[in-house]
Amino acid sequence: MALTIYGVLRSRASRPVWLAKELGLEYRHVPVIQGYRLPDPAAPDAPLNTTSPAFRAINPNGHVPSIEDDGLVLHESMAITLYLARKHGGPLAPRDVAEEALATMWSFWAVTSIEEQALSTRAGGEAVExxxxxxxxxxxxxxxxxxxxxxxLVGGRFTVADLNVAEVVRYAQGMPELFAAQPAVRDWLAACQARPAFQAMWAEREAEPA
Incomplete structure (x- = not known):
């Protein structure tokens, strides 16, 4: 099997796994847990984690996800999903250079404009305000x-751009007032998350240890 995806699904590894399921790819999933979630990530009986030498040999940054694909080692979830879509084609992939630019733009936009802010609100209180x-x-x-x-977002159809942005917007689902104010975003996210590939990924994610 050529493609290996590293990272538990309770991480940004959910993005490439969702995309792989959309594309019908065969892949090996190696559940690398974040080191900060473990009481002692260096313990002899600790599971494979982001501080483990075996994983640091793949990704010296110590972050998930990473992939290995036909000899290519690639990090950063958005780079991975854009790469896999481009490589395997189909309706999720950009059809031309303009769509590729738009998919990249929206992916970066989600990371720089929404992700950190949405994640920080999980602390509640002043962070939300x-x-x-x-x-x-x-x-x-x-x-x-x-x-x-x-x-x-791109080409009048569901693409890798929607997948990438939806996985970032998901972090804000604990703030229903955002979605109530923008029904277009609410309905779009519901449509993304109703897709069978997302549902399959989510079921696997829910089966992981919390």
């Missing part, structure tokens, strides 16, 4: 793009 106005603004931008694109 601090980040909520900015998230409202970016959700409005996303809603406008979805309306203009017929409900999707």
């Amino acid at each position: 601090r980040e909520l106005p900015g998230l409202h603004r970016y959700f409005a931008i996303l809603a406008d793009a979805l309306r203009a694109g017929g409900g999707w």
